[in-house]
Amino acid sequence: MRPRTSPLSRRRLLGLGAAAAAGTALSACGGPAPSGGSGGDASLRLLTPIFDRADGQKLLTSLLADFGKDHPGVSVQVDYTEYGKLNEKLATSIVGGRPYDVMLMGVGWIPPFVEKGVLADLGTSRSELDRLYNPRVVQPGIYEGRTYARPVLLDTRMGIYRKDILAEAGIDAPPKDLTELKEMGGELTVRKGGKLTRAGVDILSNDLRQTYLPVMWAHGGDLFADGRPVLDSDEAVDALQWMVDIIRTEKIEDYGFTQKGAVVAPLVQGRAAMMVGHNDMWRQVSESAPELIAEDRIAGFMLNQRRPALFQGGTLATMSAKTRYPEQAGALVEFLSGEKVSPQAAEQRGNIPAVLSAADSEYVRSNKLVSFAVDNLDHAFSEGGVPGWLEIREEFKPALESALLGKSGPADALRGLAEKAEAIIAKGA
Numbered sequence: 001m002r003p004r005t006s007p008l009s010r011r012r013l014l015g016l017g018a019a020a021a022a023g024t025a026l027s028a029c030g031g032p033a034p035s036g037g038s039g040g041d042a043s044l045r046l047l048t049p050i051f052d053r054a055d056g057q058k059l060l061t062s063l064l065a066d067f068g069k070d071h072p073g074v075s076v077q078v079d080y081t082e083y084g085k086l087n088e089k090l091a092t093s094i095v096g097g098r099p100y101d102v103m104l105m106g107v108g109w110i111p112p113f114v115e116k117g118v119l120a121d122l123g124t125s126r127s128e129l130d131r132l133y134n135p136r137v138v139q140p141g142i143y144e145g146r147t148y149a150r151p152v153l154l155d156t157r158m159g160i161y162r163k164d165i166l167a168e169a170g171i172d173a174p175p176k177d178l179t180e181l182k183e184m185g186g187e188l189t190v191r192k193g194g195k196l197t198r199a200g201v202d203i204l205s206n207d208l209r210q211t212y213l214p215v216m217w218a219h220g221g222d223l224f225a226d227g228r229p230v231l232d233s234d235e236a237v238d239a240l241q242w243m244v245d246i247i248r249t250e251k252i253e254d255y256g257f258t259q260k261g262a263v264v265a266p267l268v269q270g271r272a273a274m275m276v277g278h279n280d281m282w283r284q285v286s287e288s289a290p291e292l293i294a295e296d297r298i299a300g301f302m303l304n305q306r307r308p309a310l311f312q313g314g315t316l317a318t319m320s321a322k323t324r325y326p327e328q329a330g331a332l333v334e335f336l337s338g339e340k341v342s343p344q345a346a347e348q349r350g351n352i353p354a355v356l357s358a359a360d361s362e363y364v365r366s367n368k369l370v371s372f373a374v375d376n377l378d379h380a381f382s383e384g385g386v387p388g389w390l391e392i393r394e395e396f397k398p399a400l401e402s403a404l405l406g407k408s409g410p411a412d413a414l415r416g417l418a419e420k421a422e423a424i425i426a427k428g429a
Contacts, residue, residue, distance in 0.1 A: 041073035042325035044332060047090065047100040049083045050153070050315050056348050063344065067335050074328045087390065094118060101323040102332050107140040107313045108384025108393070110148050115387040115428070119148045120321040122330065132339075136380045137354050141316050149316035150337035151354035153346040156373040156380065157210050157311035159301040160281055161274040162267060162292075165198075174274070174301035178218060178242055181274065181303075185252040188273040198266075199253040202275035203246055205265045208404075209383075209396040210311055211276045215239045217309035217381045224385050229392075229421035232414040235306070240403050240410035247404050255404060264288050276303065279369040283350030300372035302379065310373060312380035314354065315345075346370075388424040395420045 051060040057080060064076050081089050083106065090113075093099050099118065113119050124147040129138045133151055141149030159181065161174050169188055175181035185200030203211050213223075219242070221235035230236070246252045258266045265281065266272035268289050275281075279300075285292050292298050302308045317333045319326070335341060343358040345351075352370050353361070364371050373380075383393065399417040402408045408416075 042328040044076045044101040046076050046102045047079045048104045049081050049086045050349055052080045052082055059348055063341055099320045099322050101320050101329040103318050104315050105318055107382045108389050111143050111387045112390050114143050114148050120319045121146045133354050134377045136377050140382045149318045152315045152317050152337050152342055153354055154314040154352040156279045157214050159303050160277045162297055164297045165273040178305045186250050189252050196254045196257055199272040201252050202258055202266050202272035205258045206277050208400045212400055214303045214309045214311040218303045218305040220306035229418050231418040236414055237411045244403050279373050280350040282367050282369040300369050308379040310376055310380045312382045388428050391424050392421045
């Protein structure tokens with residue numbers, strides 16, 4: 001990797017809208033944490049976008065007390081945040097010269113932070129990780145052959161359907177592929193006086209990028225090839241055309257009928273028969289309409305066309321390359337991604353434990369969307385892979401919306417997206 005010593009800018013590092021003030025110069029690539037500070041007392045700073053709710057904070061406090069028993073003299077100061085504010089928190093700490101010792105990050109974030117010298121190489125072998133986690137879960141924490149992060153929990157996007165609504169229409173199984181999903185969605189759509197009262201397929205309640213990507217992967221598309229964007233491939237265009245057909249041609253769902261952030265999803269209310277959604281939908285159902293679970297009306301299905309695909313996101317534990325306490329920080333990373341914490345962290349979020357040992361736990365098997373994801377992780381795909389990803393991903397929503405609103409065709413929308421991605425990558429070269 002070529003050395004880079006320019007001052008950190010939030011836009012370049014994090015894809016935020018404006019550059020941060022110039023800060024301490026960082027070295028080119030992540031590497032081993034500085035020597036020293038091994039053993040003995042240490043005061044660690046932890047930044048986490050999970051455990052942020054009251055129950056999560058209580059759980060983490062208890063877990064860190066257990067960590068302290070095995071590491072006397074090590075204290076952990078926790079800074080709770082949410083994913084929407086995580087980028088800014090990280091940038092502020094780095095620019096201000098006070099990076100956190102341990103940072104929990106999202107899938108796709110590792111290459112950008114490694115390239116800016118923020119993350120330490122954990123020195124963990126791939127074979128060791130594969131004994132603890134599904135290989136698909138491990139990959140997002142590896143960059144250029146080195147391990148910079150270990151998985152804590154996963155979250156997935158999949159097809160979800162109401163068994164009862166399909167059964168009322170005489171349909172006894174979920175769609176086998178995206179072609180059938182669109183056809184079935186048309187049959188299950190209900191309009192009264194021209195007004196949509198039930199969407200056959202809801203593709204708008206989830207984040208648009210996170211809906212589009214598994215549809216794209218199912219069509220056989222990819223984000224990058226040899227580090228270059230292939231965002232406007234024929235497969236990618238076919239995937240976006242499928243979404244445009246749902247909204248504009250087949251009228252299976254109206255733009256504005258539902259949007260991300262609604263308190264209760266239309267599927268839970270019976271206002272949608274199927275959706276592309278988050279596995280956390282199970283927790284929403286259990287809180288808002290538990291009878292749907294008691295009566296076995298909710299289940300997941302694979303998004304499939306040229307290949308089966310799940311979107312795999314998640315939370316990864318990383319260590320700062322600048323920590324004064326590499327031994328203790330490394331131990332905390334292992335603890336947070338280990339067999340004690342991972343299952344409990346996942347359960348309090350309604351997500352999927354990263355560790356293989358939890359695959360048959362009572363929690364996993366009692367949550368049918370989580371267990372569906374666990375059983376199908378071999379078909380999971382993750383976003384990211386290039387240093388400019390955090391900036392590139394911000395360009396997806398306007399491109400997708402442009403096509404869904406009829407302002408541009410899918411091919412033109414994705415061509416523009418690919419050009420912006422090329423420019424971002426070239427700027428960072």
